[in-house]
Amino acid sequence: MSSAGVAEHSHADSTEFTGQPLGKIGVWWFLASEIMVFGGLIGSYILSRIAAGGWAAERAHVNTTIAIINTIVLVTSSFTVVKAHAAAEADDRSKARQFMLYTVILGCMFLCFKGYEYSREIEHGLTPASGLFWSFYYTMTGLHGLHVLVGIIINFSLFIAAGGAAWPHIKHRFEYAGLYWHFVDVVWIFLFPLLYLA
Amino acid sequence: MSATKPSVGYHTIWVWLMILLAIGVALLAAPVSKTVAVILIFSVASVKAFLVLRHYMHVRHQPLMVYVMLAVPLLLAIALAIVLMPDIAFR
Amino acid sequence: MQAAAEPLHGHGHGEELSWWRKYVFSVDHKMIGKQYMSLSLFMMLIGGLTALLIRWELAWPETPVPGFGWVPEPTMFEGVVPPEFYNALITMHGTIMVFFVAMPFLLGAFGNFLIPLMVGAPDMAFPRLNMMSFWTIFTASLVLLAGFFVPGGAAAAGWTGYAPLSADPQYTGVNWGINLWLIALAMEFASFLMGGVNFMTTAINMRAPGLSLMRLPLLVWTQVTAAVLFLLSVGPLVGGAIMLLFDRTIGTSFFLPARGGDALLWQHLFWFFGHPEVYVVMLPGFGIILEIFPVFTRKPIFGYKAIVYSIIATGILSFLVWAHHMFVSGIDPRLATPFSVTTILISVPFAIMVFSMVASFRGGAISYPTPMLFAVGALGTFLIGGVTGIFLGSATVDIFLHGTYFVVAHFHYTLFPSVLFGGLAGVYFWFPKMFGRMMNETLGKIHFWITFFSFNCVFIPLFFAGVAGNMRRVYNPVQYDFLKHLAGIHQFATYAAIVLLAGQIPFIINFFWSLFAGKRATDNPWKANTLEWATSSPPPHGNFEKVPTVYRDPYEYSLPGATEDYLPQYAPTPAARGV
Numbered sequence: 001m002s003s004a005g006v007a008e009h010s011h012a013d014s015t016e017f018t019g020q021p022l023g024k025i026g027v028w029w030f031l032a033s034e035i036m037v038f039g040g041l042i043g044s045y046i047l048s049r050i051a052a053g054g055w056a057a058e059r060a061h062v063n064t065t066i067a068i069i070n071t072i073v074l075v076t077s078s079f080t081v082v083k084a085h086a087a088a089e090a091d092d093r094s095k096a097r098q099f100m101l102y103t104v105i106l107g108c109m110f111l112c113f114k115g116y117e118y119s120r121e122i123e124h125g126l127t128p129a130s131g132l133f134w135s136f137y138y139t140m141t142g143l144h145g146l147h148v149l150v151g152i153i154i155n156f157s158l159f160i161a162a163g164g165a166a167w168p169h170i171k172h173r174f175e176y177a178g179l180y181w182h183f184v185d186v187v188w189i190f191l192f193p194l195l196y197l198a
Numbered sequence: 199m200s201a202t203k204p205s206v207g208y209h210t211i212w213v214w215l216m217i218l219l220a221i222g223v224a225l226l227a228a229p230v231s232k233t234v235a236v237i238l239i240f241s242v243a244s245v246k247a248f249l250v251l252r253h254y255m256h257v258r259h260q261p262l263m264v265y266v267m268l269a270v271p272l273l274l275a276i277a278l279a280i281v282l283m284p285d286i287a288f289r
Numbered sequence: 290m291q292a293a294a295e296p297l298h299g300h301g302h303g304e305e306l307s308w309w310r311k312y313v314f315s316v317d318h319k320m321i322g323k324q325y326m327s328l329s330l331f332m333m334l335i336g337g338l339t340a341l342l343i344r345w346e347l348a349w350p351e352t353p354v355p356g357f358g359w360v361p362e363p364t365m366f367e368g369v370v371p372p373e374f375y376n377a378l379i380t381m382h383g384t385i386m387v388f389f390v391a392m393p394f395l396l397g398a399f400g401n402f403l404i405p406l407m408v409g410a411p412d413m414a415f416p417r418l419n420m421m422s423f424w425t426i427f428t429a430s431l432v433l434l435a436g437f438f439v440p441g442g443a444a445a446a447g448w449t450g451y452a453p454l455s456a457d458p459q460y461t462g463v464n465w466g467i468n469l470w471l472i473a474l475a476m477e478f479a480s481f482l483m484g485g486v487n488f489m490t491t492a493i494n495m496r497a498p499g500l501s502l503m504r505l506p507l508l509v510w511t512q513v514t515a516a517v518l519f520l521l522s523v524g525p526l527v528g529g530a531i532m533l534l535f536d537r538t539i540g541t542s543f544f545l546p547a548r549g550g551d552a553l554l555w556q557h558l559f560w561f562f563g564h565p566e567v568y569v570v571m572l573p574g575f576g577i578i579l580e581i582f583p584v585f586t587r588k589p590i591f592g593y594k595a596i597v598y599s600i601i602a603t604g605i606l607s608f609l610v611w612a613h614h615m616f617v618s619g620i621d622p623r624l625a626t627p628f629s630v631t632t633i634l635i636s637v638p639f640a641i642m643v644f645s646m647v648a649s650f651r652g653g654a655i656s657y658p659t660p661m662l663f664a665v666g667a668l669g670t671f672l673i674g675g676v677t678g679i680f681l682g683s684a685t686v687d688i689f690l691h692g693t694y695f696v697v698a699h700f701h702y703t704l705f706p707s708v709l710f711g712g713l714a715g716v717y718f719w720f721p722k723m724f725g726r727m728m729n730e731t732l733g734k735i736h737f738w739i740t741f742f743s744f745n746c747v748f749i750p751l752f753f754a755g756v757a758g759n760m761r762r763v764y765n766p767v768q769y770d771f772l773k774h775l776a777g778i779h780q781f782a783t784y785a786a787i788v789l790l791a792g793q794i795p796f797i798i799n800f801f802w803s804l805f806a807g808k809r810a811t812d813n814p815w816k817a818n819t820l821e822w823a824t825s826s827p828p829p830h831g832n833f834e835k836v837p838t839v840y841r842d843p844y845e846y847s848l849p850g851a852t853e854d855y856l857p858q859y860a861p862t863p864a865a866r867g868v
Contacts, residue, residue: 017493017494017495017496018261018263018493018494019261020261020263020494022414022415022490022494022495025263025414025489025490025493025494026414026415026418026486026487026490028260028263028264028267028268029267029485029486029489029490029520030482030486031267031268032267032268032270032271032520032521033271033482033485033520033521033523033524034524035268035271035272035275035524036271036274036275036520036521036522036523036524036525037524037525037527037528038524038528039271039272039274039275039276039278039279039524039525040275040278040524040525040526040527040528040529040558040561041525041528041532042275043275043276043278043279043282043525044282044286044525044528044529044532044543044554044558046279046287047279047282047283047286047287047554048286048287048551048554050283050287050288051286051287051288051289051551052549064223068219068223071219072216072219075212075215075216075219075246076212078250078254079208079209079211079212079254081254082208082254083208086208127539127540128535128539128540128541129539129540129541129542131542131548131549132541132542132543132548132549132550134541135532135535135536135541135542135543135550136543138541139531139532139535139541139543143528143531178254178255179255182250182251182254182255183255185250186247186250186251189243189246189247189250190243190247192243193222193239193240193242193243197222197223197225197226197239198235198236198239198240263493270521271521271524274521274608275524275525278525278557278561281612281624282554282557284620284621284623284624285553285557285620285621285624286551286553286554286557289551
């Protein structure tokens with residue numbers, strides 16, 4: 001059984017006791033840790049909300065319309081990223097890059113709408129210091145937004161790198177980037193009803 | 199590696215996700231009690247998450263290890279929230 | 290780039306790299322392990338200095354500490370520790386020792402260095418991520434220590450940072466100190482998450498042929514379990530740290546009752562992580578001594594499978610006990626009994642491990658070079674720590690003992706054995722593999738006896754101080770009438786602490802002298818069985834000339850009928866060699 005301890009330190013084909021590539025296992029471990037991060041925050045929110053009696057008055061001031069648009073944007077970007085992954089598996093470089101670019105654009109749209117939403121709220125005097133509900137709102141959506149930003153950077157870097165000579169070595173990373181992006185989407189799928197609907 | 203020819207098309211899943219989004223929003227105005235509405239809305243969200251996990255993240259094609267890696271933190275986070283209920287939610 | 294005739298491993302990559310790529314920005318797990326060791330030993334010095342100042346203040350309150358007159362006001366006043374700085378000292382001592390000594394020393398140094406070697410891999414799964422993890426904690430250390438130099442001084446709300454004291458700068462008078470503390474902790478968490486992904490992926494996926502899970506050295510089991518515990522427990526505290534930072538800086542209300550928040554939530558989030566964290570520190574310490582015992586008793590460890598299941602059980606149970614830190618915090622009283630029960634329960638797998646280790650000695654051909662002395666010392670002192678934990682685990686007893694020096698003595702009797710006795714045992718044992726040289730035995734034995742004796746002299750008296758009512762985190766306890774009689778105990782403990790610190794000098798001398806002038810080490814100076822001894826000391830880049838094959842369990846010592854008293858995992862079966 002060969003082990004590639006050579007120049008690139010790339011272990012893509014190193015001894016795989018489980019038959020799974022290292023990068024994939026690594027990404028799933030990382031997502032497991034992220035579940036705990038958001039889980040702790042969301043759990044704290046739910047419990048605090050019960051203690052506070054529901055926060056109906058505060059929640060009347062959130063912008064559900066923008067949130068719905070953002071949900072459509074993010075879910076669609078999940079669709080485009082999985083298309084990018086499928087194209088990468090089929091070795092269709094241009095299609096993979098195309099769909100990855102769509103994902104990046106949609107991600108940027110999400111952040112723009114979110115930024116606009118924040119600015120409207122701050123204009124109305126609703127800041128993180130406006131009470132416990134708003135503390136949670138800004139922290140949870142802010143942390144999520146930070147994850148979206150990191151995802152955009154990763155996706156864009158992949159888009160750029162895939163245009164060069166490294167394509168054969170990095171096309172499997174479209175799957176890993178996609179897994180992270182889907183996770184960010186799933187977190188939003190829960191944040192949306194928690195903050196805007198129920 | 200993972201499925202390249204999914205059994206259900208990615209487009210189809212996207213349509214379902216949009217439909218579920220519409221249902222979730224519509225439940226806001228539904229003539230049901232608040233508690234029922236909350237339960238239904240979260241059920242809808244769970245179904246959406248399940249669809250993304252199963253069909254976009256291809257979890258069903260991953261080894262058992264991945265299921266464990268996802269299930270354990272999820273259950274742990276839920277357990278934490280439950281244990282904290284007497285102290286934080288029902289002070 | 291690579292010559293066609295290069296062997297698969299040990300391909301001389303080292304000669305091609307610049308000094309920066311080889312020693313500073315290295316992606317080689319062995320170099321990264323040594324970097325973690327250097328960082329943790331340096332931080333241990335700083336942590337030790339904070340301890341010295343704390344102990345001086347407790348023994349001779351409000352008197353100048355010799356040699357510290359240069360510290361400017363308002364930190365110290367001509368060598369005297371004021372109450373504000375005392376709070377910073379105890380906070381920084383705890384934070385430095387747990388997060389910037391214990392974890393980088395046990396996990397960062399030994400985990401990084403040993404896991405790829407013990408599983409027969411050329412490096413970790415993600416070498417560049419590994420490098421990033423080290424530089425993250427390096428930066429985090431700078432951020433943390435910067436707290437000493439900012440206005441308001443270093444973090445001073447305890448290493449546990451309880452709200453609301455920590456949540457509003459007005460309450461402590463410390464502004465940037467605690468903000469930097471939170472940022473440093475968040476970076477440290479990120480660093481170990483990165484490292485943990487490496488540990489787990491490497492141990493799962495990069496094992497040599499024949500290395501099934503039940504043939505893994507126990508050190509790998511403990512390191513991987515520790516990494517999993519950390520990964521699963523730190524998440525809520527990452528959220529909590531962000532929440533606390535926001536409370537302090539942008540006016541959120543999470544933990545401030547005055548603004549509608551809940552201070553108890555912080556404690557829950559902290560200890561949900563904090564308790565598994567102590568097992569993250571304990572398990573690798575145990576892993577080290579579990580490797581050392583078979584080698585110096587020349588017989589297999591007793592109850593390998595029982596120990597593995599105990600490690601896993603300890604890990605699982607560690608998530609179910611955290612509120613025993615909060616028995617007197619105002620938690621719902623109905624939570625007290627369940628958490629007492631789980632806390633007592635967790636002593637069971639720990640006891641199984643201890644009894645197995647003790648049983649491993651029976652009938653062995655035991656020798657006591659320095660690594661073995663430290664390993665046995667770790668076992669004995671840890672026993673005291675574990676037993677005293679049972680007192681604290683009972684909610685009713687804890688009402689009297691919580692927040693006293695009994696707790697302080699208890700956790701020093703669990704942390705110190707793991708980090709210092711276990712970690713030092715590891716240094717003496719694997720120094721030959723890391724640096725290709727043997728350490729000096731005489732200096733090592735002197736180091737052990739001074740450390741062991743003085744450590745016990747510092748902390749045994751503190752159990753009694755605690756039972757007598759001496760509260761923790763109190764500047765000058767003997768100002769209170771009911772504690773005046775403890776002055777003698779505190780002075781005795783401080784003398785012992787000074788000896789303890791001075792007793793590390795033989796180690797420092799030994800370490801550096803041996804680096805340059807120690808006897809050259811062979812591949813397998815201890816005649817041990819695990820895979821790291823299959824390659825040269827130190828191993829080449831890529832670790833193994835060719836991937837080893839594993840034929841048997843890791844502790845096959847003194848097999849009846851064998852020609853030698855050890856049979857390495859990587860040696861083909863004697864019959865196959867035609868013996």
